[in-house]
Amino acid sequence: MTTLTDRLKQGKDARKKCSRSSQAALGNVDRDPIPLIKASSEGRVKSLVELRYGRMLVSPFTFNRGNCAI
Known part of the structure; x- marks a missing residue:
């Protein structure tokens, strides 16, 4: 088990590698x-594209789920 001091030192060492x-x-x-x-x-069915866009409008989660290209 590491102590708090050890974990703080590990964090500072890691920050030197990636600021x-x-x-x-x-x-x-x-x-x-x-x-x-x-x-x-x-290439998608137009009526289903409209349904997809409607579902993507519900929340940021559904937007990201509906369009993984972004």
Whole structure:
């Protein structure tokens, strides 16, 4: 079992390998989701695409579940 002091030291050692500022770039993605959604709908039955979009509007969870391309 590790002590609190050991865990704090491990965290500081890990931060030297991967700084907090370098992790900020992970979430910065410049892409427009609309063309990705339209591209993922190509070749699908139109009435089902409309149903899919309606279900994606319910919540952020259903949006992400309905369109994994983003």
